[in-house]
Amino acid sequence: MTLKALWHGLFGTWYNAFLSLAVIWLLAVWLPPMFHWAILDAKIAPDPAACRASFGACWGFITEKHRLILFGAYPFDQHWRPLIASMLFVVLLATSCNPRFWHTSLALGWMLGLTVIFVLMHGGALGLSVVESAMWGGLPLTLILAVFGLALAFPIAVLLALGRRSHLPIIRALCVTFIELVRGVPLISLLFMASVMVPLFLPEGITVAKLVRAEIGLIIFAAAYSAESVRGGLQALNRGQEEAADALGLSYFHKTWYIVLPQALRIAIPSITNNFISTFKDTSLVVIIGMFDLLGALKAGLNDAQWRSFYAEGYLFVAAIYFVFTFSMSKYSQYLERDIARTAPKPS
Amino acid sequence: MNRNVLMWVAVVVVSAIGGALIQGMMEPKSTPAPNAQKSDAPKSAAAPAAPAAPGASTSATLEAVKARGNLSCGVNTGLAGFGIADSQGKWTGFDVDICRAVAAAVLGDAEKVKFTPLTTQQRFTALQSKEIDILSRNTTWTLARDTSLGLNFAAITFYDGQGFMVKKASNVTNAKSLNGATVCVQPGTTTELNLADYFRSNNMKFQPVVIESLQELTGAFVAGRCDAMTTDVSGLVSIRATQAQPNDYLVLPETISKEPLGPVVRHGDDQWFDIVKWTVFAMIEAEEKGVTSANVDQMKSSDDPAIKRLLGVTAGNGEALGLKEDWAYSIIKHVGNYGESYDRNITKQLGLGRRINALWLEGGLIYGPPVR
Numbered sequence: 082m083t084l085k086a087l088w089h090g091l092f093g094t095w096y097n098a099f100l101s102l103a104v105i106w107l108l109a110v111w112l113p114p115m116f117h118w119a120i121l122d123a124k125i126a127p128d129p130a131a132c133r134a135s136f137g138a139c140w141g142f143i144t145e146k147h148r149l150i151l152f153g154a155y156p157f158d159q160h161w162r163p164l165i166a167s168m169l170f171v172v173l174l175a176t177s178c179n180p181r182f183w184h185t186s187l188a189l190g191w192m193l194g195l196t197v198i199f200v201l202m203h204g205g206a207l208g209l210s211v212v213e214s215a216m217w218g219g220l221p222l223t224l225i226l227a228v229f230g231l232a233l234a235f236p237i238a239v240l241l242a243l244g245r246r247s248h249l250p251i252i253r254a255l256c257v258t259f260i261e262l263v264r265g266v267p268l269i270s271l272l273f274m275a276s277v278m279v280p281l282f283l284p285e286g287i288t289v290a291k292l293v294r295a296e297i298g299l300i301i302f303a304a305a306y307s308a309e310s311v312r313g314g315l316q317a318l319n320r321g322q323e324e325a326a327d328a329l330g331l332s333y334f335h336k337t338w339y340i341v342l343p344q345a346l347r348i349a350i351p352s353i354t355n356n357f358i359s360t361f362k363d364t365s366l367v368v369i370i371g372m373f374d375l376l377g378a379l380k381a382g383l384n385d386a387q388w389r390s391f392y393a394e395g396y397l398f399v400a401a402i403y404f405v406f407t408f409s410m411s412k413y414s415q416y417l418e419r420d421i422a423r424t425a426p427k428p429s
Numbered sequence: 430m431n432r433n434v435l436m437w438v439a440v441v442v443v444s445a446i447g448g449a450l451i452q453g454m455m456e457p458k459s460t461p462a463p464n465a466q467k468s469d470a471p472k473s474a475a476a477p478a479a480p481a482a483p484g485a486s487t488s489a490t491l492e493a494v495k496a497r498g499n500l501s502c503g504v505n506t507g508l509a510g511f512g513i514a515d516s517q518g519k520w521t522g523f524d525v526d527i528c529r530a531v532a533a534a535v536l537g538d539a540e541k542v543k544f545t546p547l548t549t550q551q552r553f554t555a556l557q558s559k560e561i562d563i564l565s566r567n568t569t570w571t572l573a574r575d576t577s578l579g580l581n582f583a584a585i586t587f588y589d590g591q592g593f594m595v596k597k598a599s600n601v602t603n604a605k606s607l608n609g610a611t612v613c614v615q616p617g618t619t620t621e622l623n624l625a626d627y628f629r630s631n632n633m634k635f636q637p638v639v640i641e642s643l644q645e646l647t648g649a650f651v652a653g654r655c656d657a658m659t660t661d662v663s664g665l666v667s668i669r670a671t672q673a674q675p676n677d678y679l680v681l682p683e684t685i686s687k688e689p690l691g692p693v694v695r696h697g698d699d700q701w702f703d704i705v706k707w708t709v710f711a712m713i714e715a716e717e718k719g720v721t722s723a724n725v726d727q728m729k730s731s732d733d734p735a736i737k738r739l740l741g742v743t744a745g746n747g748e749a750l751g752l753k754e755d756w757a758y759s760i761i762k763h764v765g766n767y768g769e770s771y772d773r774n775i776t777k778q779l780g781l782g783r784r785i786n787a788l789w790l791e792g793g794l795i796y797g798p799p800v801r
Contacts, residue, residue: 133673145516154544157517215545218518277551280558288560291545371506371546373514381514381546383644384507386667386778392644 129387142391143398146382150399153218153373153381159210163221166198170224178413198225214292218373220402225292226364226374230299231357237300238307239346243337245312256308263305268363271298276370295367303360310356314349315341354414358407365403375399488700490562491535491751499541502528503561506546509667510778511567511587520544523774524565527586527692530764531563531708534756539763553578556695563705564693569619579696584709586691586767587775588785588794590684591623592662594669597679599656604683608633613650613658616641623686624659643668657681661688667779704750711757713797714739715766717788722765725758739800746800757800767795 092098122137125144132139143150152163173194176182202221205211217225244256263271275298276291283289318341326336346353368377379399383392494500504525505512512522520542529539547555547566556564557579567589568574570582593612595601601610604627614621616639628635638655640646647668650658658665662684669678692709694702715721718736720728729740737743740761741754750756764770768788775781787793 129671133671149514149516149518152518154514154518154520154546157519213543215543273550277554280560281554283558288558368506369548369550371548371551373506373546377506378514381507382516384509384513385515386509386671389509389644389647389668389671 132391138394139391140394142388142394149382150378151219153222153378154216155218156212159212162201166201167221167224169194169198170228214290219378220375223364223375226296226299227361229296230303231360234300234303234307237304238311241304241308242311242315246315260305260308263301268302268366269369271302272366272370291372295370295372307353307356310349310352313352314345317348318345350414350418354410358410361407362403375402488698488751490698490701494535494562499543500528500532501543501545501561503545503547503552503555503564503566505566506548508567510775523587523770524567526764526770527565528563530712530760531705533759533763534704534708534752537759556693567690568693570689570691580693581696581702583692583694583702583705585689586709589661589663589688589690591620591659591686592665592684593657593659593681594665595657595679595681597677604681607657610656611636611638613638613640613646613655615646615660620660627685663779663781666781670780700751707750708760710797711739711760711800712767713795714800715761716768717790720761720766721769722761725761
């Protein structure tokens with residue numbers, strides 16, 4: 082963009098000029114004090130007394146509590162395990178985003194990766210001490226909840242969406258009931274059911290870890306919502322596509338797998354991404370059932386009497402982590418729409 | 430061909446992980462392995478089902494804890510001084526110490542505790558559904574909880590109560606002169622009801638400012654949106670201590686409610702109830718007798734019969750509880766006496782002195798029945 086175009090864009094008309102000036106004025110008022118607070122007057126040393134005496138941000142809170150926020154109540158001397166597990170997660174996710182790696186070996190990589198992550202986190206093999214899932218926390222817990230939640234919810238969502246459009250009345254009724262029931266209640270109530278009600282109904286002598294119960298609640302919720310997004314894609318698809326497939330004599334499975342889903346899912350990408358991003362952030366609701374995900378661990382850190390007043394710094398830190406993940410997700414979905422949607426479907 | 434082989438390997442790997450995962454997640458609770466007691470017998474000389482210890486073999490919770498090798502304890506998700514994960518993720522606090530003490534008494538190792546952080550809504554269900562063996566989470570002992578919820582409060586470890594904090598500049602020095610004040614209060618707790626009761630019974634008026642989060646509530650009070658703020662005294666004292674100018678604030682002398690806190694167990698396991706109860710009493714007795722984690726080994730050779738009984742030099746107490754004779758020694762050695770735990774957690778973390786939680790000998794309410 083040339084300078085002239087920029088000038089025209091900002092001050093071309095009187096109302097654009099007015100808006101631009103207003104924004105510049107707001108920034109001028111807001112930025113310098115913000116800069117002073119966050120950088121110039123900030124304290125980095127983990128000393129609450131010095132922080133309270135200063136007007137700036139107290140990044141010392143992060144210096145002091147970052148391991149608690151990132152890894153929760155995981156045994157301190159074992160923190161390298163969740164650290165490697167989180168990095169593995171990021172590597173796996175980043176690799177999966179590139180279409181060049183979309184082969185069977187990627188599925189194998191995931192299985193291998195998840196095995197390593199599980200062994201790292203849980204231990205009990207290779208001389209690693211056992212760390213029960215109740216002690217997992219922070220970033221790896223958020224990633225586990227989100228990745229497993231989304232990966233397992235998506236196939237269920239596709240099945241539910243197909244079921245809702247099925248011609249078989251029982252299947253359709255079941256899918257509609259499931260979707261409407263789950264969408265009819267807030268996620269918090271599902272999580273409460275999973276954490277409070279389920280243990281009372283389990284047979285004597287069996288407990289299911291809270292992590293698994295919360296994960297199942299998340300999967301059910303995400304599946305019901307994504308199902309409606311997928312159904313949107315299915316309905317947007319030209320009926321001619323299905324009729325053509327029928328005319329060719331394809332079976333229901335072949336028709337759905339090769340003709341309908343590739344096109345419908347592509348249409349549904351924006352709204353599915355929307356669901357994924359909101360599910361990723363919804364994982365923070367597990368704080369209400371006493372799990373130390375990223376946000377829960379931050380709150381645990383803020384409960385320290387010494388550091389109670391520095392919540393702004395803590396929330397900013399966690400918000401930055403959430404932003405990195407959700408922003409990458411939304412950028413990636415834009416890329417998918419632009420570049421993958423243009424190419425013809427390549428069933429493999 | 431090669432790819433097919435890979436796929437099969439993958440399938441096998443995944444099913445193996447799935448199996449391991451399910452096995453790991455589904456753990457037996459409360460039903461001890463049939464051979465658990467046998468394998469324990471040689472270690473604890475006094476434990477076998479002797480006729481003198483009627484409850485010794487009937488406590489399902491005790492057997493489950495021994496079979497599992499750790500104590501499952503419900504604690505607060507984060508309350509400074511009582512139950513909180515510190516910067517290293519290690520659980521500390523006064524309530525947490527009670528859990529460690531029970532583990533020390535039962536298993537001889539204060540570190541063999543599995544902490545389950547619980548919210549207010551979850552805490553009782555977790556105990557009822559046997560997810561935890563003991564709930565030590567600043568829980569107030571009330572009649573309804575003791576009876577209809579099917580719980581037993583083992584002992585009172587901390588006497589708390591609701592109070593008020595004001596700014597010194599307001600010149601208010603007692604709660605009676607708060608008539609017409611605006612009061613910052615958290616909604617939905619007994620705190621709000623106690624506040625209304627107190628003002629009504631004293632024929633005073635007040636204007637509530639209701640804010641959910643304690644941090645924002647404190648912020649509103651400091652910023653001057655209300656004349657006074659109210660919550661439990663332990664909370665007020667710690668909030669005052671962390672202000673930039675603690676001396677600008679005053680915690681009023683009145684306590685308007687009774688909040689006796691203590692560990693909770695399920696109905697129907699009297700031996701377990703006894704063990705938790707006497708764990709607390711042993712910590713109190715140890716403080717009375719001046720037995721600390723530092724001097725407990727020398728104290729073993731003390732001539733005081735009460736200390737001899739407490740530390741198991743004179744046998745009998747351990748057998749009666751169905752524990753080893755050094756149960757109380759183990760508590761004091763690994764966790765400390767009541768006063769040590771109080772100082773380490775509540776005095777150091779919250780800046781709150783003993784006040785009514787001093788020993789009865791010093792004019793407080795902390796009193797344990799004799800350990801004999």
